[in-house]
Amino acid sequence: MKTGYLGVDVGSVSTNIVVIDEKGEVLSARYLRTNGKPIETVQGGLFSVGEEIGNKVEIAGVGTTGSARYLISMIVGADIVKNEITAHAVAASAVVEGVQTIIEIGGQDSKIIILRNGIVTDFAMNTVCAAGTGSFLDQQANRLCIPIEEFGDYALKAKNPVRIAGRCAVFAESDMIHKQQLGYNTEDIIAGLCEALVRNYMNNVGKGKEILPPVVFQGGVAANRGLVAAFNKYLGVEVIVPKEHGVMGAIGAALLAREAVKKTGKTNFKGFNIKEINFKTDSFECNGCSNACEVVQFYENGELIARWGDRCGKWEMSTR
Amino acid sequence: MKISFPHMGHSYIAFKWLVEHLGHECIVPPEPSKRTLDLGVRYAPEFACIPFKILMGTYLEVAEKGAEVIITSGGMGPCRAGYYWVMHQYILNELGRNVEIIAFEPPLCDLKDFWKKLHRLRVSGGLSVKAFIEVIKTTWEKIKAIDDIEMRSHEVRPYEINRGDTTRALWKALDMLDKANSVKEIEEARREGLEVINKVPRDLSRNPLKVGIIGEIYVVLEPAANHYIQIMLGEMGVQTDRSIYLTSYTRKNTIYNLEGDVFAIARPYIKEAPIGGHGVNSIGETILFAKHGFDGVVQLAPFACIPEIVAKSILPKVSKDYDIPVLTLFIDEQTGKAGVQTRLEAFIDLLEKRRESRKRERLVV
Numbered sequence A: 001m002k003t004g005y006l007g008v009d010v011g012s013v014s015t016n017i018v019v020i021d022e023k024g025e026v027l028s029a030r031y032l033r034t035n036g037k038p039i040e041t042v043q044g045g046l047f048s049v050g051e052e053i054g055n056k057v058e059i060a061g062v063g064t065t066g067s068a069r070y071l072i073s074m075i076v077g078a079d080i081v082k083n084e085i086t087a088h089a090v091a092a093s094a095v096v097e098g099v100q101t102i103i104e105i106g107g108q109d110s111k112i113i114i115l116r117n118g119i120v121t122d123f124a125m126n127t128v129c130a131a132g133t134g135s136f137l138d139q140q141a142n143r144l145c146i147p148i149e150e151f152g153d154y155a156l157k158a159k160n161p162v163r164i165a166g167r168c169a170v171f172a173e174s175d176m177i178h179k180q181q182l183g184y185n186t187e188d189i190i191a192g193l194c195e196a197l198v199r200n201y202m203n204n205v206g207k208g209k210e211i212l213p214p215v216v217f218q219g220g221v222a223a224n225r226g227l228v229a230a231f232n233k234y235l236g237v238e239v240i241v242p243k244e245h246g247v248m249g250a251i252g253a254a255l256l257a258r259e260a261v262k263k264t265g266k267t268n269f270k271g272f273n274i275k276e277i278n279f280k281t282d283s284f285e286c287n288g289c290s291n292a293c294e295v296v297q298f299y300e301n302g303e304l305i306a307r308w309g310d311r312c313g314k315w316e317m318s319t320r
Numbered sequence B: 001m002k003i004s005f006p007h008m009g010h011s012y013i014a015f016k017w018l019v020e021h022l023g024h025e026c027i028v029p030p031e032p033s034k035r036t037l038d039l040g041v042r043y044a045p046e047f048a049c050i051p052f053k054i055l056m057g058t059y060l061e062v063a064e065k066g067a068e069v070i071i072t073s074g075g076m077g078p079c080r081a082g083y084y085w086v087m088h089q090y091i092l093n094e095l096g097r098n099v100e101i102i103a104f105e106p107p108l109c110d111l112k113d114f115w116k117k118l119h120r121l122r123v124s125g126g127l128s129v130k131a132f133i134e135v136i137k138t139t140w141e142k143i144k145a146i147d148d149i150e151m152r153s154h155e156v157r158p159y160e161i162n163r164g165d166t167t168r169a170l171w172k173a174l175d176m177l178d179k180a181n182s183v184k185e186i187e188e189a190r191r192e193g194l195e196v197i198n199k200v201p202r203d204l205s206r207n208p209l210k211v212g213i214i215g216e217i218y219v220v221l222e223p224a225a226n227h228y229i230q231i232m233l234g235e236m237g238v239q240t241d242r243s244i245y246l247t248s249y250t251r252k253n254t255i256y257n258l259e260g261d262v263f264a265i266a267r268p269y270i271k272e273a274p275i276g277g278h279g280v281n282s283i284g285e286t287i288l289f290a291k292h293g294f295d296g297v298v299q300l301a302p303f304a305c306i307p308e309i310v311a312k313s314i315l316p317k318v319s320k321d322y323d324i325p326v327l328t329l330f331i332d333e334q335t336g337k338a339g340v341q342t343r344l345e346a347f348i349d350l351l352e353k354r355r356e357s358r359k360r361e362r363l364v365v
Helices: A037-054 A069-076 A084-095 A134-143 A148-156 A171-181 A186-204 A225-235 A245-264 A313-318 B010-020 B034-043 B050-066 B081-093 B111-125 B131-158 B167-178 B181-196 B215-223 B231-237 B262-266 B279-291 B307-320 B339-365
Strands: A002-010 A014-021 A026-033 A055-066 A101-105 A111-116 A119-125 A215-218 A277-285 A294-298 A305-306 B002-004 B071-074 B101-106 B209-215 B238-242 B296-302 B326-331
Touching: A002 A037, A002 A245, A014 A037, A014 A055, A014 A245, A026 A037, A026 A245, A026 B131, A037 A069, A037 A277, A037 B209, A055 A069, A055 A084, A055 A245, A055 B181, A069 A277, A069 A294, A069 A305, A084 A101, A084 A111, A084 A215, A084 B339, A111 A186, A119 A245, A134 A171, A148 A186, A148 A225, A148 B326, A171 A186, A171 B101, A186 A225, A215 A225, A215 A245, A305 A313, A305 B167, A305 B231, B002 B131, B010 B131, B010 B167, B034 B050, B034 B296, B050 B071, B050 B081, B050 B215, B081 B101, B101 B111, B131 B167, B131 B181, B131 B231, B131 B238, B167 B181, B209 B215, B209 B231, B209 B279, B209 B339, B215 B296, B231 B238, B231 B296, B262 B279, B279 B296, B279 B307, B296 B307, B307 B326
Parallel strands: A002 A055, A101 A215, B002 B071, B071 B101, B209 B238, B209 B296, B296 B326
Antiparallel strands: A002 A014, A014 A026, A101 A111, A111 A119, A277 A294, A294 A305
């Protein structure tokens, strides 16, 4: 049996599961749609990873990240729970030696991470605008009836990218429609959109950051070759897209788990077969004070094992 | 008269006492909630910043409860918040709410106006000048005691063993202060309140990071507007201090006062002070926090707040020169705290790694 480490990254759009070995090589990876059902998606995904490598690899540590990291940590029995910014930085540092800038664009958010000498020194994440993230690209691909996988290739075929307003997703869309109604061809519009998104990214999250090479571009959107080309053009350096760019968050979580269990010497992993376990959540409104917190209750096979969501800690503690 | 005022953190305890002892009835403003936000967003101009919207909602809520007069501060601009009360009054009139806003401008701008408004509050409450001064003095003591207790809670929270203990102790201490009616009683309540907080079971082996909170006054002072950021950070094991307390400028123990003129400190970075609001303060205070050994600074800025946007674009230079990381959080209508939590967790990771690597460097030297 080989020793492996499991990383699970549950984001707004995609759920990524990877198993890495002691050296950090990826043994198995899944890139799934969350479809608004994080618990079922992770249960199903883990089961399929288990079928693939379960009898060859023994999981020695588990890490979770992404916006559902706390919920999922309960389900898989995580040894470490980490925010996705740190997880992405850890993964990129492991894959590209000496990385100084990380561009990460996911389903609903985009971030920039600045590293110096292997240490994160600055980062930024979009706060109030989702223009330029995966969801918007998905929506536009859908509108133009182009499979998202081919979306970027259209941009590469463009001869004269048209100028699209990238400040806001709604404005970008109406600008695209206006240009299309005037007769510009689809390739030029898509290339224009890629350039607009890069401009918006650099102006929004990239503002005031010192961008030095090597620059790594990761996240689901890095699969879009049009955007890669637009970044290269804007930055004047070749951005590096790692092979496993879509699951870097999960790789980061797995690497962090490897570190975590070195200290504890054991794992809380519940096994691949959690499909059989019945997980359920419900919630109620606490009337203890005017805050009216919505408290979430988490059940495993009918047994209440955790509560969260209360600001004061009253309910959280009563389960201990 | 039935009088109300904006909700800013725990200060309502003191202002409630003030209004009641001036001989008026107090309509205590509720803590800003989802409903406050709904009302505010519905009736405020779309492009107004979040403080405007929350205040708008609060004013409508207190009007519902029967408030006749709302006391607030002006500010004379040049940030647009200086004229917010005029807009609020206009919207309240338009909605047919019979509420009058009395805004106090800084006394030095228009002394006559300031006295006229004070005079009106005193005479309508039926107080002698002497009694009036006494009530104001006592209120001031109460505000100071509230700030003392809150500051202590932020120092203690990162050491607490059971999450929530410090916050519950803070509530208890504030409740004691609420019941105090004289300078002497306030002093006693202050002492007992601090004791209650000091008794929280603590793990003193921890070595918490220190983070300074800067930014626009309303979102810094009102926890309900900033996702209770100081409590959140405290429960993550971080000690916080913020640039603005209502009593900051009278204190000797806040960094604000130790160093004198914050505008002078910011001058190497921005000569054309003031740029309105707390923009210049944000720059100066970042320098102060850096000089006083803080590990990082969090800037709270209402979305579309011009002074804070100007400050944000200057801060990278300050951050580099003084070697202090700065995280900017824009605050708008969103109430989900998951996004804020993610950014704060990542920021703390960054600060911790920095501290470790510095320690290593020192060992090598």
